[in-house]
Amino acid sequence: MKASIGKSPGLAVVSVGKRRDSHTFIRIKLKACDEVGIATLIEELPENCTEHQLLNVVSGFNENPLVHGIIVQLPLPQHLDEEKIIDSVSPEKDVDGFHPLNMGNLAMRGREPLFIPCASKGCIELLLRSGVEIMGKKVAVIGRSKIVGLPTSLLLQRHHATVSTVHAFTTNPEKITREADIVVSDVGIPNIVRGNWLKPGAFVIDMGTNRIKDPSSRNGYRVTGDVCFKEATKVVSAITPVPGGIGPITISMLLSNTLDSAKRAFIFP
Amino acid sequence: MKASIGKSPGLAVVSVGKRRDSHTFIRIKLKACDEVGIATLIEELPENCTEHQLLNVVSGFNENPLVHGIIVQLPLPQHLDEEKIIDSVSPEKDVDGFHPLNMGNLAMRGREPLFIPCASKGCIELLLRSGVEIMGKKVAVIGRSKIVGLPTSLLLQRHHATVSTVHAFTTNPEKITREADIVVSDVGIPNIVRGNWLKPGAFVIDMGTNRIKDPSSRNGYRVTGDVCFKEATKVVSAITPVPGGIGPITISMLLSNTLDSAKRAFIFP
The missing domain is CATH 3.40.50.720 (NAD(P)-binding Rossmann-like Domain)
Known part of the structure; x- marks a missing residue:
């Protein structure tokens, strides 16, 4: 994509706290992106961050035209409302496919979700x-x-x-x-x-x-x-x-979802 | 509700064309609303109406504070995009529970859809x-x-x-x-x-x-x-x-969904 149209897909990863398994997963995802030419942005928030701070970060990525996919690494610390955070990710950038709108469209035959988990x-x-x-x-x-x-x-x-x-x-x-x-x-x-x-x-x-x-x-x-x-x-x-x-196939699908999203954004900006 | 707070729940029904079974269903729904004191508005569009006309009617009901539930009677004539029409109903007034956001929240455990079909x-x-x-x-x-x-x-x-x-x-x-x-x-x-x-x-x-x-x-x-x-x-x-x-239980649930919606609207206007 970079070679043909001079633009790259972009994936933003939001992580909260220091869970070791979450950081392992994130590292694997970032490495895979790097290998195929997907630009990555990472925002690491402290364990005790507020919901407001986290929503602000997601909102910034929702608005950012260089970002085509947003991952909020789960699970979140207990004081954060996971449902509210997932709902705040733009369905057009929800490369994890966890937004209820995408899940509803996955459930309903004849419809096409923008992303499948x-x-x-x-x-x-x-x-x-x-x-x-x-x-x-x-x-x-x-x-x-x-x-x-x-x-x-x-x-x-x-x-x-x-x-x-x-x-x-x-x-x-x-x-x-x-x-x-x-x-x-x-x-x-x-x-x-x-x-x-x-x-x-x-x-x-x-x-x-x-x-x-x-x-x-x-x-x-x-x-x-x-x-x-x-x-x-x-x-x-x-x-x-x-x-x-x-596991590795799941990572490939994340790359595929991000690429699909970038294509949609570049074709219908 | 009318007696206690002086307000009534309102249900809007949109029908397109002259399918006999659809009109029977609508008549049953309107009669049931009448019996329990739910106000009804009905908009009947001709078989050959445009998508734009239909979307305008739904949009009007979405905005109307007297309307707490909106039903678009299905099936629609083939030239109309059913998915687009269902998506245009405000999830807060989707008493049929057919909006993908409500369906997604129904599918996802731990979440509460605003309406269940x-x-x-x-x-x-x-x-x-x-x-x-x-x-x-x-x-x-x-x-x-x-x-x-x-x-x-x-x-x-x-x-x-x-x-x-x-x-x-x-x-x-x-x-x-x-x-x-x-x-x-x-x-x-x-x-x-x-x-x-x-x-x-x-x-x-x-x-x-x-x-x-x-x-x-x-x-x-x-x-x-x-x-x-x-x-x-x-x-x-x-x-x-x-x-x-x-059948009759389904009608009761429609009344129940409409009442729930009105309560939410009156409590959190």
């Missing part, structure tokens, strides 16, 4: 590129978080899967999961999905990112998914590993 | 008042229309049901439906849900409104649901009839 978009991309048919397939989505489980269910339904959502109140989650041709897990509990939860030949996307203690590791922990990988590999036709599976 | 809200009301536990129950929602199936799925999930959506591309819809404790149907095909699709003791809500020819009837047709009522009654613990089941 990155992990969910990555999940579909992975299925399509792996030649997995989605239409008519039974899918179990385990977990219903606003940022992964929910939009993934909605997106799979747009692709005409028959989706069942499994959550903490589901009786016999293993039974529903065992009937699914495609299983997507985003629970946040290590190894909750066992081998006997899975249908032979199923396609499994593990969205979990869980830290478990591991004294043998340099950091004292290692990252694992929701699915018991060792058991699953004996049953399923394919499974994404954690780490290294859906 | 009336048929879906009626469905939950019916379950709760009938003492049917929703949490943890397996629910099959057959059909995924934007105005009934989708919001009903989303709302049931908010109530912690384990929801499976069944649609035209679902293989073995009868199998999934047969496993459900609660079945909600909104397909628009008479008698598609047969007795052997249903689990013994299930609770069935039939949202279908289908006209079938009936020479013995005064109009030459009669209205029937999606579920084969005669077969279902032998299997299930309860089923809503069509007509007379979910």
